[in-house]
Amino acid sequence: MKLRPMSGLAALVVASALVLSGCSTDADKNESNPNASSSTDASLTTTTPEDLKLLEGIEFQSKAENKAPTDVKVAGNLNKLSGASVRVVREGTGDEIPLNSIAEVHMISVDPSGKQIASTYEEGAPQVIPISAATIPQLVTALQGQKVGVRAVFAAPGVATEEGADQPDPTIFLMEVVGVRKAEVVENSDALPQVTRDDKGVPSIEIPKDFKATKNIQVVQLEKGDGEFISPADTIKANYTGWNLKGNQFDTSFDKEAVEFPLSNVIQGWTYGLSGQQVGSKVLLIIPADLGYGPSSKDDADDAATGDLLFVVDIVSKS
Structure with missing residues (x-):
C-alpha cells in the first residue's frame, strides 16, 4: 500500500498545526468505536481565549455574499500565538460536519501584511481535509458540528527549524467548508x-x-x-x-x-x-x-x- 501525504494548501495547514500541537492526543489513543462519540476532548483541543483575541485582528471581506474573499487585513503580532488556533467567523447553513468525515475546503493563504499567497478559489477546486482527532485538534474542535458554508480563520506562529534562526512568518488562512464527504x-x-x-x-x-x-x-x-x-x-x-x-x-x-x-x-x-x-x-x-x-x-x-x-x-x- 503506497503512502500518500496531503498536497497543496491542505498539507501546509496540517504541517503547521502538527509542529505546534503534536501529532496525536490522548483522545486518539482512547477512541475505540469512532461512531460512538461525536466530539473530542475539548480540554486538549480548544484554542485559548488569548489566541482567539489575536485572531480577531484578521479580517476577510468579500465584495458580495457567498463570494470568495478579496480584501484581507491583519492586525496584531501573530507570532505571539501559543499554537495553531482557529476562530469561526461565519456559521454555515448546509449539512452538518461530523467527526471522522472529510471536509471539502476552499482556502486562501496570506502573509502578515494581508497579501494573498495562494487561493484554491482561483485554482478552481477545493481541497480535502480530514475532520479527525488524528489531524488538527484545534481545527476539529472548531469545525465539527458546524455546517457546510462555515468560514474560519486558521493561524499559527512561525517556528524556526534551527537554533538561532530568524522566526519565519506566521501561517494565516481563511478556510471555507463547501462540502462534506464520508464513507x-x-x-x-x-x-x-x-x-x-x-x-x-x-x-x-x-x-x-x-x-x-x-x-x-x-x-x-x-x-x-x-x-x-x-x-x-x-x-x-x-x-x-x-x-x-x-x-x-x-x-x-x-x-x-x-x-x-x-x-x-x-x-x-x-x-x-x-x-x-x-x-x-x-x-x-x-x-x-x-x-x-x-x-x-x-x-x-x-x-x-x-x-x-x-x-x-x-x-x-x-x-
Missing part, C-alpha cells in the same frame, strides 16, 4: 463490482460495464468481523488487493503477507473507508479518484493506480 456502507448488489475468491482466499473482481465511483467512499461489507473497532488514528495489519476501473490489478499483498500501516498515512479512501470497521472484517472499498491517488491521464499505463479505485481489504489486526 457510506452500502448493500451489495449486481450494480456494484462483485468479489470472488479462490480456494486460498485470494480475491478477484468483476466490474459492471460503465461502472463509476460516487463522490463519497462506498464500503461493501463482505464479511463482518467481531474484533476491536478501527479509528483513523489506528495502525492496522491487513491483506489487500487493488484494481483500477479497467479491471487491472495494480497491487496486492495476498501473494506475500499482511501489511502493517498507520491509517493516518495512507490515501483518505482507506483512512475513512476502514474507520468504524472491526478487526476480522473483509470489505470492498470503492474510492473516488480524489480520495485515492488522483485522476487518470492518457499517459497512464493500464495497470496504473489512478482514477476511481477498488480495494478488497481483509483486516487482520490492530496495534
Whole structure:
C-alpha cells in the first residue's frame, strides 16, 4: 500500500498545526468505536481565549455574499500565538460536519501584511481535509458540528527549524467548508463490482460495464468481523488487493503477507473507508479518484493506480 501525504494548501495547514500541537492526543489513543462519540476532548483541543483575541485582528471581506474573499487585513503580532488556533467567523447553513468525515475546503493563504499567497478559489477546486482527532485538534474542535458554508480563520506562529534562526512568518488562512464527504456502507448488489475468491482466499473482481465511483467512499461489507473497532488514528495489519476501473490489478499483498500501516498515512479512501470497521472484517472499498491517488491521464499505463479505485481489504489486526 503506497503512502500518500496531503498536497497543496491542505498539507501546509496540517504541517503547521502538527509542529505546534503534536501529532496525536490522548483522545486518539482512547477512541475505540469512532461512531460512538461525536466530539473530542475539548480540554486538549480548544484554542485559548488569548489566541482567539489575536485572531480577531484578521479580517476577510468579500465584495458580495457567498463570494470568495478579496480584501484581507491583519492586525496584531501573530507570532505571539501559543499554537495553531482557529476562530469561526461565519456559521454555515448546509449539512452538518461530523467527526471522522472529510471536509471539502476552499482556502486562501496570506502573509502578515494581508497579501494573498495562494487561493484554491482561483485554482478552481477545493481541497480535502480530514475532520479527525488524528489531524488538527484545534481545527476539529472548531469545525465539527458546524455546517457546510462555515468560514474560519486558521493561524499559527512561525517556528524556526534551527537554533538561532530568524522566526519565519506566521501561517494565516481563511478556510471555507463547501462540502462534506464520508464513507457510506452500502448493500451489495449486481450494480456494484462483485468479489470472488479462490480456494486460498485470494480475491478477484468483476466490474459492471460503465461502472463509476460516487463522490463519497462506498464500503461493501463482505464479511463482518467481531474484533476491536478501527479509528483513523489506528495502525492496522491487513491483506489487500487493488484494481483500477479497467479491471487491472495494480497491487496486492495476498501473494506475500499482511501489511502493517498507520491509517493516518495512507490515501483518505482507506483512512475513512476502514474507520468504524472491526478487526476480522473483509470489505470492498470503492474510492473516488480524489480520495485515492488522483485522476487518470492518457499517459497512464493500464495497470496504473489512478482514477476511481477498488480495494478488497481483509483486516487482520490492530496495534
